[in-house]
Amino acid sequence: MSEALQILKKYWKHDSFRSLQNEIIDSVLSGQDTFALMPTGGGKSVCFQIPAMMNEGICLVVSPLVALMKDQVANLQKRNIKAIALTGGIKSDEMIDLLDNCQFGNYKFLYLSPERLQSDWILDRIKNLPINLITIDEAHCVSQWGHDFRPAYLKISNLKTHFPTVPFLALTATATPKVKEDIITELGLEEPQLFEKSFARKNIAYMVFEVEDKLFRIEQILKKNPQSSIIYVRNRKSCIEISSQLQSLGFKATYYHGGLTSREKDKNMQLWMEDKAQVIVATNAFGMGIDKADVKTVIHIQLPENLENYYQEAGRSGRNGEKAFAVLLTNPSDIKQAENQFIHILPDKKFLNEMYNKLCNFFQIAYGEGINERFSFNLNHFCLKYKFPVLKTYNAMQFLDRQGIITLSQEFSEKILLQFIIPSKELIRYMSLNRNDEEIILAILRTYAGIYETQTAFNLELIAKKSKHTEAQVLAVLQKLKEKDIVDYQSKNNDASLIFNEIREDERTISRVSKYLENQNQLKKDQLKSVLHYISEEKVCKSKLILSYFGEKTNTDCGICSYCITKKNKKTDSSSLSKEIISLLKIADLNSREIENKTNKKSDDIIFVLQQLLENERILIKSNNKYTLKL
Known part of the structure; x- marks a missing residue:
């Protein structure tokens, strides 16, 4: 038995390596020097942890993600x-x-983090360490065309001059051909x-369905596949709402988002991990280090920002090798919502310049x-x-x-956590007896939909403004x-901290980095276009579309995605179904x-025929989403 396999057995309790790990x-x-492209769930960490254990010395791991470290x-x-791990918030003496x-x-x-390597004294200390391997995790961050470019990654190559004989291992889960070329260079x-490693997940059926009622389709999917499932949503409010709706339909559901306390996250996670909850409804904060092998279904009910993120989140299904489903539910309004969420919130050079000037004025920096000045900072204020x-x-x-102009601690949780703990009818009674408090309470209830279910981060300034009262x-x-x-x-004092890493030079500061901003904005627009192409392309296998995006060509259809199933299944006689639908609409x-309930036909067949009838102008769709005969 090889020494590497012995270490794998001893520390990781596995009897064999996965594909490519041993090589x-x-x-x-x-x-x-080694470059490894291994899609999510491929076991990248073992590829540097085992050789580091086999050699004398220490392995230096450069990673952009504090949570992952x-x-x-x-x-x-x-x-x-x-x-x-040398993460943020550690004082110099520590x-x-x-x-x-x-x-x-x-x-x-x-x-x-790569930013730590930019500190001269830290680099001097590292130069004296017995480094046996330098691992660059999330290596796509080095590329301006990667989905998470970090300029500090460009300085990592300087380590070559200090450690000329130490091998570099670059690891990434998602890289297009252009990004791969950038990583190596x-x-x-x-x-x-x-x-x-191939991006093909042969056991995952990629499904895209255009539906009017997403909750109804989720109910159908979860009843058909009652095993462990994840539903990804866009925001914290949707987490609570969808979870509550599923519970009212009889499903055991919980939720997970970045605003929960550590205790709540652990509790909800355990419910799902131990199969006491079939479904966990989550934002993209969920997934780091999650390795539940028996996830049957991953459902996205809003469009993802890019196919890199979608592939990683969808890939949390079927890790046990059994057939699994990655379902994306869409409707026409999703495109506008995605543009508002991902594109319209991108800052351009003009906004960046104005914001930077105001930020300097805010702290009275001449x-x-x-340079090197530190301030407590409240984003909402x-x-x-x-x-x-x-x-x-x-x-x-x-x-x-990311450009190194400022350092911003990621502590944007509000100072106040709030939850109502009496029944709503009792609260209504309280307001009727305390009219002076009513406007403030109503402003809170209208702003925070989930404030009965969980402790909610509370924006004091916003509620004061909405209720037309002072903060006091x-x-x-x-x-x-209370x-x-x-x-x-609960009141907490955890404003963010902000450090200015350069002297204030206004327009000159922003002009120097604006080309990176333009590149990244264009990249995000192109990435969303790829997502829209993925959902709208009806004549190509969905698995093929994903493989093509990552530069992997195949002539074989997967046979199990929504396109392949539609192609394989003999279409319901659309002529007879068309007549049946028209007869129903006459009534x-x-x-x-x-229509689906009355005809007892498949949803996809119904939608296909309805689209034909709309195109032939035999029916119309009204504002209430009901179909009617065209007079």
């Missing part, structure tokens, strides 16, 4: 493997202690060994000054003061953060409600679900 490990052990360090420590541990404490893994990989849209401002600040008046009402046990109310206007 990648051999390449790294031979001292070769913490998760991997925790998993290694559980296996009694010594690992450290950092020195951690680096001392790496140098003298026989540690095997040091995780850090920008990281300075020397004659790298290339390993690319021209030519400000800043946006209200200058009447900036919050999402566009946040995206602009994230861009400046709102706080007084909250305190009163004392009467009407709400659970009354009906929506598609009512």
Whole structure:
């Protein structure tokens, strides 16, 4: 038995390697620079963790994701493997202690972000460590054409000058051919060994359905496949609403989003992991490090931002190798909503320049000054003061953060967490007896739909503005409600912190980085176009469309996606179904679900015939989504 396999068995309890893992490990052990493209769930971490364990010294892992670093360090420590992560919020003296541990404490893994490598003193310390392997995780971040470009990744190649004999291992789960070329060039990989695992997931049936009533279709899917499922939604409010609607339909459902406390996240996750809940309704905050093998169905009820994210989220189904379903439910209004969510909130150069100037003014930074100054920062307060849209401002600040102009801690949870803990009828009674508090309470209820179900992050300034009261008046009402046990109310002091990394130069600062902004904005527009092509293309296998996007060609249809099933199934006699539908519409206007129930035909066949009748102008669709005969 090879030493690598012994380590796999001892620490990871697996009897064999997955596809390409052994070959990648051999390449790294031979001292070769290595590039590995392994789709989500392919087991990338083992490819650097095992060779690092086999050699003397420490493995340096560069990663952009704090959550992933913490998760991997925790998993290694559980296996009694010594690992450290230099994440944000660690003070300099603590950092020195951690680096001392790496140098003298026989540690095997040091995780850090690429931005940490830009600090001269940290780089000087790292140069003195016995590095045996340099791993670049999420390597697509080095490419301006990757879906998450980070300029700090461009500096990683400088490590080559300090560690000329140490192999580089670049890992990514999603890279188009252009991005792959960028990774090899920008990281300075020397004659790298290339390993690319196919993006094909032969057991996943990719389904796209245009439906009027998404909840009804979800109900049908979950009844047909009662195994473990994930439903991805766009925001926290939808998480709570869809989960509640599914529970009212008799499904065991829970939810997960970034605004939950750690305790709530763990509780809801365990319900799902232990199959006490069939469904978990989640935002894209859910998925990091999740490896539940028996997920049967992943349903998206809104359009994803790009096919990279969609492929990763859909790929959380069927990891046990059994047939699974990745379902995307759409309707015509989704396109407009996606453009509003993903495109219209992109900052252009003019907005970026204005926001940056106002940010400097906000903290009274003079021209030519400000470098290394740190401030406490409240995003909502800043946006209200200058009447900036919050999402566009946040995206602009994230861009400046990635460019290294500012450093922004990701602590945008509000100062206040609030939940109503009495029945709604009791609250109505309270308001009728306390008219002075009514406007503030109603403003809260109208703004936060899920405030009965969970502790909700609360924007004090927004509620004050909506209720036409001062912040002090709102706080007084909250305190009163807490004392009467009407709400659970917690006040936290966790504004973000903001550091200016450069002197203020206004237009010159922004002009220097604006070309990156234009590239990234164009990339996001192109990515959404690819998503729209994926949902609208009705004459190509869905699996083929995904493979083609990632530069993988195949002449074979998958045989199980929505296109292939439609092609294989003999169409219902559309002529007779058409006559049946017209007969029904002579009696009354009906929506598609009512027609489906009355004809007892498949939904896809109904929609196909309805589209034919619309195109032939024999029927019309009314504003209430009911079909009627054209007079």
